[in-house]
Amino acid sequence: MPRFRPGLLLSAAAVTTLALGLAACGSDSSGAGSGAAPAAADAKGTVIVGLQSNGAAKETTLKVPEVAAIRAELPQKVRDSGKLVIGLGFLPGGSTPLGYIGADQKTLTGSEPDFGRLVAAVFGLKPELTNSTWDNLFVGIDSGKTDVGFSNITDTEQRKLKYDFAAYRKDNLALEVRKDDPLTFTGDYHVLAGKTVAVGSGTNQEKILLTWQSKLKAEGKNLTVKYFPENSSTYLALTSHKIDAYFGPNPDVAYHVTKTAGTPQATRTAGTYSGAGASLQGLICATTKKDDGLVKPLSDAVNYLIKNGQYAQWLAAWNLSNESVPTSLVNPPGLPLTNS
Known part of the structure; x- marks a missing residue:
C-alpha cells in the first residue's frame, strides 16, 4: 500500500499520509506512467526546489556541485550510465507536499x-x-530498473530483508490545533486528557491515539477520538471548535498549516511524535536493492548536503524543518517486525 495515502495503515509515521525539474547536469526525464512533461533544465551545478509547488513550498535555487570522491563510490554500472534512476510511488493521485502534479x-x-x-x-x-x-x-527496485526509491519510505526491519536504507528525514506524526490554541504537545499524552482529537481510521496514528485513550481511561481521564470521511470535514470541525486537534502525518499537517496561514482558518503544529512510537524514532530513507553497493554513497551524499547547508534549505523550502536528522545513517534501527 502507498505509504503516503491518508487513512491507510501503511508504515510507521506518516501513515498518512515525480519527473520534473532538473538536476545539476541535465534535465529529468519522465518515467513510464508519470504523465508529466519534463520541466526546463536547471543550470549545471544548481537545483531549483519547490518548482511549480502551487504555494506548498518556497521556490529556492541551490548550488550543488558534483563531489568526485562520492561519485567514485558508486557502482561502476551506475556511474557509467550517467544517470540515477529514482523511483517515486505517487500514482494515481499524488500527495502534497511529498509528490504531486504542480501548478502548471x-x-x-x-x-x-x-x-x-x-x-x-x-x-x-x-x-x-x-x-x-x-x-x-x-x-522497479527489485528488478534493477530503478536505482533508488525516494518516496517517503519508512525504514522497517521487515523491509530490510530485501532493501538497504540511507536515512534522510524523521518519520513524524503531528498534532494540529487552531492557531490561537495554546496547547503544546511534547509527546506526553496526558495533555490530551479532556480533549477531542480527530484521526484517520485504520492508520498507524489511530493505533497510537487509541493506546493513549486506553491509558487515560485507566487513570479515570477521558480522551474522545473522532473520525471524519475526508480532510475537509476534519478541518471544518477544527475551525468550528467541534474538535480540539487533528493527529496526522507531519508533512500533511505542515502543508495545511502553510496553506491556511494568514486566514481565519489558520492552524499550527502543537508538537510532533515519532511514527514508530515512544521507544524509536521513525526514519524516512532512500531505499535500494539489498547489497547493490548504492547505500553508502547515498548516505555520504546526504551527509554532504547536511554539512554544506543544502539539506536545511530544502527542508525549509517545504516547511519540513522539524523532520531534519543530524546525520544520514545506513540501515539504522527500523520499525520492529512486530509492528511493520
Missing part, C-alpha cells in the same frame, strides 16, 4: 523528487525520475 498541471513536484535531484547532483548524474504506484515502485 504537468510538472510533478514535491519534497521527495526534489531531494532525489539534489542527491543526483552530488553524484554528477542526470536524475531520471519515474513515477508509479506504490507497489510498482518496489517492483
Whole structure:
C-alpha cells in the first residue's frame, strides 16, 4: 500500500499520509506512467526546489556541485550510465507536499523528487525520475530498473530483508490545533486528557491515539477520538471548535498549516511524535536493492548536503524543518517486525 495515502495503515509515521525539474547536469526525464512533461533544465551545478509547488513550498535555487570522491563510490554500472534512476510511488493521485502534479498541471513536484535531484547532483548524474504506484515502485527496485526509491519510505526491519536504507528525514506524526490554541504537545499524552482529537481510521496514528485513550481511561481521564470521511470535514470541525486537534502525518499537517496561514482558518503544529512510537524514532530513507553497493554513497551524499547547508534549505523550502536528522545513517534501527 502507498505509504503516503491518508487513512491507510501503511508504515510507521506518516501513515498518512515525480519527473520534473532538473538536476545539476541535465534535465529529468519522465518515467513510464508519470504523465508529466519534463520541466526546463536547471543550470549545471544548481537545483531549483519547490518548482511549480502551487504555494506548498518556497521556490529556492541551490548550488550543488558534483563531489568526485562520492561519485567514485558508486557502482561502476551506475556511474557509467550517467544517470540515477529514482523511483517515486505517487500514482494515481499524488500527495502534497511529498509528490504531486504542480501548478502548471504537468510538472510533478514535491519534497521527495526534489531531494532525489539534489542527491543526483552530488553524484554528477542526470536524475531520471519515474513515477508509479506504490507497489510498482518496489517492483522497479527489485528488478534493477530503478536505482533508488525516494518516496517517503519508512525504514522497517521487515523491509530490510530485501532493501538497504540511507536515512534522510524523521518519520513524524503531528498534532494540529487552531492557531490561537495554546496547547503544546511534547509527546506526553496526558495533555490530551479532556480533549477531542480527530484521526484517520485504520492508520498507524489511530493505533497510537487509541493506546493513549486506553491509558487515560485507566487513570479515570477521558480522551474522545473522532473520525471524519475526508480532510475537509476534519478541518471544518477544527475551525468550528467541534474538535480540539487533528493527529496526522507531519508533512500533511505542515502543508495545511502553510496553506491556511494568514486566514481565519489558520492552524499550527502543537508538537510532533515519532511514527514508530515512544521507544524509536521513525526514519524516512532512500531505499535500494539489498547489497547493490548504492547505500553508502547515498548516505555520504546526504551527509554532504547536511554539512554544506543544502539539506536545511530544502527542508525549509517545504516547511519540513522539524523532520531534519543530524546525520544520514545506513540501515539504522527500523520499525520492529512486530509492528511493520
